[in-house]
Amino acid sequence: MKLFTIGPTEMYKNTLEVKAQMVPYFRTKEFSDLMLETDSLLKKSVGTTEASKSIYLTASGSGAMEATAMNCFDQNDKLLVISGGTFGERFEDICRIHFFNYEVLKIEFGQTLTQEMLIPFEDKGFTGLLVNLHETSTGQLYDIEMLSEFCQRNQLFLVVDAITVFLCDPYNMDRYHIDATIISSQKGLCLSPGLSMVILSKRMVEKVYQSKVSSLYFDFRDYIKNMERGQTPFTPCVGILYELNDMLKKIDQESIERHLNRVRALCENFRESIKNLPISIPDYPLSNGMTPIIFEKPIAKELFESLKNQYGIYVNPTGGKLKERLVRIAHIGNLTIEDNQMLIEHLKVFL
Known part of the structure; x- marks a missing residue:
C-alpha cells in the first residue's frame, strides 16, 4: 500500500515504531511530564508562546471545529464564515446547528478569495471569522495575511482550521494574530487519526471563560485547568499522544x-x-x-x-x-x- 492521501498519510518509520509499543497507564507523573513537554513543542511549532493554552481532544477535526465554535462564541456574537468547499460548509453547518448569528462569504469553485470580496463585510458588526485556511476539498489556500488584516481592522476574533496547513505551509499564530488554531493528528503530523488540538490565544482564553458552553465533554475550561498538571479531564488517545511527542521532537531537531x-x-x-x-x-x-x-x-x-x-x-x-x-x-x-x-x-x- 502507498498513500498519496492528505490523511491518513504514509507514516514515518519512527511513528510506526512508537505506534507498535504497549499503551501505558496515563494518570502518572511520567505522562504529565510528557504532555507538558509536548505542549511546549506544539506551541513553538505554531508560532505562539506559553501564554496561549492548548486543548487535546480525542476527536476528529470536525469535532474540534464544533468544540471551538461552541466554546469561543455564543448567540451574542456575529460570525463571518469563509465557505469555499466541503469544509467551509462544515463551519456553516456548525453555526446553523448552534443557532449562531452568522453570514457566509461563498467562494465558488475556480474563484480566488480576494480583498474585494471582503469589502461588503467591513464595519458590519462581526465579532469573529471562521476559515478553513486550506479548503482541502478544492485545494485553495487562502491568504492569511489578508484575512488577518481584515480581522484587525474590524476587531474580529480569528479562528483558523489549520488542519491541512500545519506542517505543510508556513504558519504563525502570533504573527497573524490568530486566536484559535485547529489541528488534527493524521494530516501534516502524519500520525494515527483520532487526536485533535486547539491552541487558543490569551485573549481567546479570556473570552472562553466569559462564555457558557452546554457540554460536559467539550468544555474547554476543564481542559485548560487539567492541562496545568499535564492531564486531560477524560481518557485521551494515549498512544497517539506518544506519537505526537515523538514527531514534534523529531521536527524540532530537524x-x-x-x-x-x-x-x-x-x-x-x-x-x-x-x-x-x-x-x-x-x-x-x-x-x-x-x-x-x-x-x-x-x-x-x-x-x-x-x-x-x-x-x-x-x-x-x-x-x-x-x-x-x-x-x-x-x-x-x-x-x-x-x-x-x-x-x-x-x-x-x-x-
Missing part, C-alpha cells in the same frame, strides 16, 4: 523550515512532472501539501479505483459535483521523488 522545504520540494517536483499530461491544475493559490488535478473527461473516479485495485495506490477522491473530474494528490508523509515518479508513470498509462 527544524520546521527544513521540514517545510521537503514538502515543498516534493510538491514542486510533482507539479513540474505532470505539465505535459492532459490534465490541469486550478490557477488559484494552492497549498504545498496537496495538488488537485482536473481531468478533461469524467474519469476521476475510474482512476481512483484503478490505482487502488491494481497497484494498492491511494489518492484522494472528491465528492459532489467534482467527483468525476478531480482527484487530489498529497505531498506529505514518508514519500519521495521516486514515489512521485512511480505515481506519474501509472497516471500516464491510465491516461
